[in-house]
Amino acid sequence: MSALHDRIEGVLLGTAAGDALGAPYEFQPPRGPELPVEMVGGGPWAPGEWTDDTAMAVAIAEVAATGADLRDAVAQDAIVTRWREWSLDAKDVGIQTRSVFRAAARGGEVTAASARTAAVTLHEQTGRTAGNGSLMRTAPIALAYLDDEDALVAAARAISELTHFDPDAADATVLWSCAIRHAVLTAELDVRIGLRHIDVARRDVWSERIAEAEASRPSDFANNGWVVAALQAAWSAIATTTTAPGTHRAEHLRCGLDAAVRAGNDTDTVAAIAGGLLGAAYGASAVPLEWRYLLHGWPGITGRGLVKLATTIHRKGRAVPEPTYPGSRVGTLAPHPYDPQVLLGGVGVLSQLPAEVDAVVSLCRVADSDVPAGRPHVEVRLIDRTDPDENPHLDFVLLDTVRAIEALRAQGRTVLVHCAEAYSRTPTVAALYGARLRGVSVNEALQDVLAVLPDANPNAAFREALRRLGEFDVSITA
Structure with missing residues (x-):
């Protein structure tokens, strides 16, 4: 569905x-x-x-x-x-x-x-x-x-x-x-x-x-x-x-x-x-x-x-319920190992955004009250599940998201990249961003990302997407 x-x-x-x-x-x-x-x-x-x-x-x-x-x-x-x-x-x-x-x-x-x-x-x-x-x-x-x-x-x-x-x-x-x-x-x-x-x-x-x-x-x-x-x-x-x-x-x-x-x-x-x-x-x-x-x-x-x-x-007029994230790790925050102006975090960071953050890339749905005011906010449709039906354009979305981060960085912005708990979606996107930034393999970039997010573990579908994208040498693909 x-x-x-x-x-x-x-x-x-x-x-x-x-x-x-x-x-x-x-x-x-x-x-x-x-x-x-x-x-x-x-x-x-x-x-x-x-x-x-x-x-x-x-x-x-x-x-x-x-x-x-x-x-x-x-x-x-x-x-x-x-x-x-x-x-x-x-x-x-x-x-x-x-x-x-x-x-x-x-x-x-x-x-x-x-x-x-x-x-x-x-x-x-x-x-x-x-x-x-x-x-x-x-x-x-x-x-x-x-x-x-x-x-x-x-x-x-x-x-x-x-x-x-x-x-x-x-x-x-x-x-x-x-x-x-x-x-x-x-x-x-x-x-x-x-x-x-x-x-x-x-x-x-x-x-x-x-x-x-x-x-x-x-x-x-x-x-x-x-x-x-x-x-x-x-x-x-x-x-x-x-x-x-x-x-x-x-x-x-x-x-x-x-x-x-x-x-x-x-x-x-x-x-x-x-x-x-x-x-x-x-x-x-x-x-x-x-x-x-x-x-x-x-x-x-x-x-x-x-x-x-x-x-x-x-929904025939029924209001869309606001997302909630009761998990214990929603406040996770760490700098990207290759770019300290890209911060990797959980959704809880939105309630107290660091002063230097002037753009947000959300890899999960956020409540209206959590939408950051006065700065670019990119909301990505990325579902943390392995069924292909959940993410029908997974490779496209991952690469499109990284390009959006790159564009924001090119403007000199400090970017928060977050999902619910910085567990699966955030490290996946961070690895792809790092591979393109440094020209290294996605495997190397992922290992370095997981070193700063030690409790993270991208799901199998995301790891397979990284492998596919890596075969196209995304580190140098415009």
Whole structure:
């Protein structure tokens, strides 16, 4: 079940990661391979800040997290109310969405009914209401109905039609929501899985559109403000990218989002759409930590908050219990034998952080009250168990974690690396970090780490992962 939970956590996190990665490049032409794609922020967006794509998805997720049925008028009223609240101070709102909100508010309070009426009227007046705004926000709907695909289809259509009346918009949200649900449940990427829910008269058209996406480059769909082209660009970015030889399959998430951003034009939206599906297939553990700890946005939450929100949706509104660690060694603390500015410890150190620590890498879940304030906090999904299902991307996560530590050290920071008791996870990561730092074997580095953590003992799965990574000479691998 751990791998399933990882994929549930990855849906909103992947959406936000794609959104924030694409934000600096919005409305630019396709980006060539010689140019970087980085989560650097730009314009009104800070590095790691998501845009309206994720903000509108969060509003849906918040209502779903109460356990409400999103098909109900009361739940839809709550969603529209949150959207309206957000839009009043938002840095960016889609043209079509803003037009609907403005018309829906003329009679006073905005409701689902007034929004839907405004969407219909706009469609009758213009015949052009097939923007990508309802597709970009659809990811949390899939999480709300993992156990009921027919209910998912009904909810996706209804919530799409709150602002986008065109049937292409509704069809696209159904296809993508079904694909996300399927990916969460099976780890498979299949955008055709929802075709049976599309009207038979339109099914062949959508099949042809999907096939076109698979035979094209993401940048071939330049008009990706249109929902059909946005879906095609996102699916093309996923379907035409693969991981490089010798890399982990989890790298597909990074490669797919990079390709989505390089499509150009509505980069944040295309990448957000792709990110929801990639996160569903590969999980939160596949979202690079260099992105993950930067993520933030409306309504004042971070990537950590998105993970909790996704889990609460899955739990049908039941709160996620805070982790507790009753063990006797939670306060263990020792400097890394090769780098005294990397401190190795247990979770208890968070309650009294040494003054010199200005970044924290948590290898276990921590309670909200233990999240360090005012300094970078990287939270890694690493489970201290040997079943492969517990850590589906173990090698990727270990190497990604070490790279995050290296990046923080390159900034001159003193880094606390901790798990629950500094027993298994911490020495494993410390050994890999030491091997890369000193250019020694992972076995030598592990023995030196265990000398400063004499009660530690990495589990068999972690030791085997170190052996595999050592064969690739990770001490010199960038």
